[in-house]
Amino acid sequence: MYRLSLFIHRFIKLPCLRNLKSIFNLTIVTFSLITLFSPLKAQTDSAFTSVTIGVDFISSINNETLNNYWKPQNGFDGHFSTPFYLGTTQIGVIYLPFEGKSESYPDYDSFIIYLQWGYEFQLPLNFSFSLNALAGLNQMSFDDTDSVYVSPGENTEKEFSSGISSVLGYSIFSGWKINLSAAYQRTFTDTRINLFNISLGLSKSFDSPEWFKDFME
Numbered sequence: 001m002y003r004l005s006l007f008i009h010r011f012i013k014l015p016c017l018r019n020l021k022s023i024f025n026l027t028i029v030t031f032s033l034i035t036l037f038s039p040l041k042a043q044t045d046s047a048f049t050s051v052t053i054g055v056d057f058i059s060s061i062n063n064e065t066l067n068n069y070w071k072p073q074n075g076f077d078g079h080f081s082t083p084f085y086l087g088t089t090q091i092g093v094i095y096l097p098f099e100g101k102s103e104s105y106p107d108y109d110s111f112i113i114y115l116q117w118g119y120e121f122q123l124p125l126n127f128s129f130s131l132n133a134l135a136g137l138n139q140m141s142f143d144d145t146d147s148v149y150v151s152p153g154e155n156t157e158k159e160f161s162s163g164i165s166s167v168l169g170y171s172i173f174s175g176w177k178i179n180l181s182a183a184y185q186r187t188f189t190d191t192r193i194n195l196f197n198i199s200l201g202l203s204k205s206f207d208s209p210e211w212f213k214d215f216m217e
Contacts, residue, residue, distance in 0.1 A: 051208050052081045056179065056201030058096060064194055069105045070098040077199060079116075082208065087119040088130070096195075107143040112136050112161055112185075126171040135162040138187045161187040175205035 056079075060072035079092030094112040114136025121129045138161040163185030169177045179201045187193040 046083045047085045048082050049208055050083060050205050052203050052205040054079050054081075054177075054179065054201055054203030056181065056199040058094065058197050058199040060096065060195055060197050062194065062196035066193055068101070070100055070108075072195070073097040073099055075110075077201070081116075084117070087117055090116040090118070090132075090134075092116065096197075109141045109143070110138055111141070112138045112187075114161070116165075118165075120167075120169075128167075128169040128171070128177075130167045130169070132165045132167065133163075134165070134185075135160070137161065157189075159187050159189050161185060169203075177203045177205070179203055 054077075056077040058075045058077055073096070075094065075096035077092055077094045079090050081088055081090035092114055094110070094114065096110045096112075098108050098110065100107050114134045116132050116134035118130050118132030123129055138159050140157045140159075142155040163183055165181050165183035167179050167181040169179045171177050179199075181199045181201075183195075183197045183199070185195045185197065187195075
């Protein structure tokens with residue numbers, strides 16, 4: 001089977017952007033900023049005291065070489081988060097479908113299951129701003145198993161994925177918040193897949209039940 005990574009590698013030359021140093025440097029900057037401004041004692045006291053459930057509508061805005069062969073469609077990100085001893089931890093699933101630009105390129109669906117850590121800064125006028133770093137597994141499932149690039153019964157590929165994001169939030173009322181975010185995400189296929197996404201979503205925060213706090217602590 002020609003997996004997605006090998007197929008792209010056959011047709012696309014690696015651009016300078018696809019350098020491992022780029023994501024590592026961005027991640028280091030993110031963690032440095034978070035560590036510099038994080039009040040550890042306050043975060044320790046609030047660990048696991050609340051839970052937040054959210055859904056974001058995602059649109060890919062990059063014009064990378066991958067876009068010459070596949071067109072990213074709109075997707076969504078469903079996530080669950082809670083305050084951690086330092087910052088906030090989040091788990092979620094990102095769904096993003098890709099449409100082949102010709103019959104030679106089979107459509108596929110990308111499901112990224114991830115774990116994220118970040119820190120949220122409270123701003124005036126009910127605004128907040130957060131910096132985040134995530135890592136997870138990207139499962140790419142092809143729709144067309146009759147394609148010459150996908151063997152029957154072998155229409156999925158799983159690869160490590162990581163990225164960073166920033167989120168601007170606005171609290172409405174009673175734990176409800178509108179979130180606008182920008183994210184860079186890389187999937188480590190043989191030829192890297194780099195995505196730049198923007199998203200708009202809604203989240204709701206609740207006080208954690210005692211059994212959840214006891215379990216997490």
